[in-house]
Amino acid sequence: MSNKNKANITELLRASKLSITDTRVKILELFMNSNGALEHSSFEKLAGQTFDRVTVYRTLQTFLDKGIIHSIPTTDTSIRYALCKSECTEHNHHDHHVHFKCEECGNTICLDDTDVPEIHLPKGYAMHNIDVVVSGVCKQCK
Amino acid sequence: MSNKNKANITELLRASKLSITDTRVKILELFMNSNGALEHSSFEKLAGQTFDRVTVYRTLQTFLDKGIIHSIPTTDTSIRYALCKSECTEHNHHDHHVHFKCEECGNTICLDDTDVPEIHLPKGYAMHNIDVVVSGVCKQCK
DNA sequence: CATTGTTTGCAACTTAGTTGCATAATATGA
DNA sequence: TCATATTATGCAACTAAGTTGCAAACAATG
Numbered sequence: 386m387s388n389k390n391k392a393n394i395t396e397l398l399r400a401s402k403l404s405i406t407d408t409r410v411k412i413l414e415l416f417m418n419s420n421g422a423l424e425h426s427s428f429e430k431l432a433g434q435t436f437d438r439v440t441v442y443r444t445l446q447t448f449l450d451k452g453i454i455h456s457i458p459t460t461d462t463s464i465r466y467a468l469c470k471s472e473c474t475e476h477n478h479h480d481h482h483v484h485f486k487c488e489e490c491g492n493t494i495c496l497d498d499t500d501v502p503e504i505h506l507p508k509g510y511a512m513h514n515i516d517v518v519v520s521g522v523c524k525q526c527k
Numbered sequence: 528m529s530n531k532n533k534a535n536i537t538e539l540l541r542a543s544k545l546s547i548t549d550t551r552v553k554i555l556e557l558f559m560n561s562n563g564a565l566e567h568s569s570f571e572k573l574a575g576q577t578f579d580r581v582t583v584y585r586t587l588q589t590f591l592d593k594g595i596i597h598s599i600p601t602t603d604t605s606i607r608y609a610l611c612k613s614e615c616t617e618h619n620h621h622d623h624h625v626h627f628k629c630e631e632c633g634n635t636i637c638l639d640d641t642d643v644p645e646i647h648l649p650k651g652y653a654m655h656n657i658d659v660v661v662s663g664v665c666k667q668c669k
Numbered sequence: 670c671a672t673t674g675t676t677t678g679c680a681a682c683t684t685a686g687t688t689g690c691a692t693a694a695t696a697t698g699a
Numbered sequence: 700t701c702a703t704a705t706t707a708t709g710c711a712a713c714t715a716a717g718t719t720g721c722a723a724a725c726a727a728t729g
Binding site for chain 1: 598599600601602603604606625627630638640641644645646647648649650651652653654655656657658659660661662663664665666669
């Protein structure tokens with residue numbers, strides 16, 4: 386991990402008015418070093434380091450609340466999380482990209498350049514958020 | 528539950544080459560009588576009847592395998608299930624409708640008439656399935 | 670209606686997620 | 700840079716979700 390990234394992390398936490406703690410910095414490092422969405426259990430596997438389960442749950446919840454990460458819905462038992470783009474703030478998420486889950490490697494990634502298309506709901510429905518999850522086979526697994 | 532529905536259920540199970548058992552019939556009745564997607568725990572709450580947890584898990588898995596129901600991804604801890612339309616078969620799902628989760632009542636429904644739009648993935652990705660989940664406020668809760 | 674094969678229920682287990690509280694670490698202001 | 704107020708962490712103990720193996724019960728078939 387470069388010093389530049391370390392500085393970014395510190396800045397990111399400060400911008401969200403979060404105190405800078407070891408756990409938070411290390412979890413953010415994991416996000417930055419991984420090229421896919423992470424599930425809770427990743428934090429026990431990845432890195433030699435282990436974190437207390439409860440701390441991981443609370444840290445992820447804090448990051449969600451602050452708009453630092455977003456959650457990706459699944460039909461299996463593990464919710465995945467990925468870093469938000471810089472345009473996201475506490476009260477205004479702009480994660481309007483498509484998520485892709487590879488059936489081969491199991492990896493879930495954000496397709497940042499693939500926009501979620503407009504969807505016209507029937508009359509009477511108010512839309513707050515759209516989640517699009519595509520499953521298939523990724524570039525690497527072909 | 529009308530006799531007509533009972534007959535439908537029997538027929539549906541027979542068409543999927545599943546033996547007709549009490550549990551399967553009753554779980555399908557619950558699906559037909561509810562106007563939204565059901566989560567696992569619904570089957571213990573709904574109806575005076577209780578089913579063994581393990582039986583519910585296995586029944587839902589069987590229905591998924593046979594294309595009788597489909598699962599709806601969530602970012603909370605409970606996967607939801609809804610009946611498939613008749614065009615779905617064991618090896619060919621056509622659930623290309625949008626799912627809507629109401630933030631007020633918590634209900635999740637299939638918007639059968641709202642099609643999932645075309646999505647153009649980056650080069651090298653093969654698409655097998657698309658899940659779209661919209662959250663907001665439903666007609667009833669406004 | 671007896672036999673075969675499938676489904677169910679139970680027990681016991683693993684994994685996921687939550688809550689309360691004491692301890693430890695961070696931020697801040699003198 | 701130190702003392703204090705505030706916040707985060709780790710532990711224990713818990714609830715909820717999901718799985719596996721096996722014996723008993725049931726459905727399909729001839």
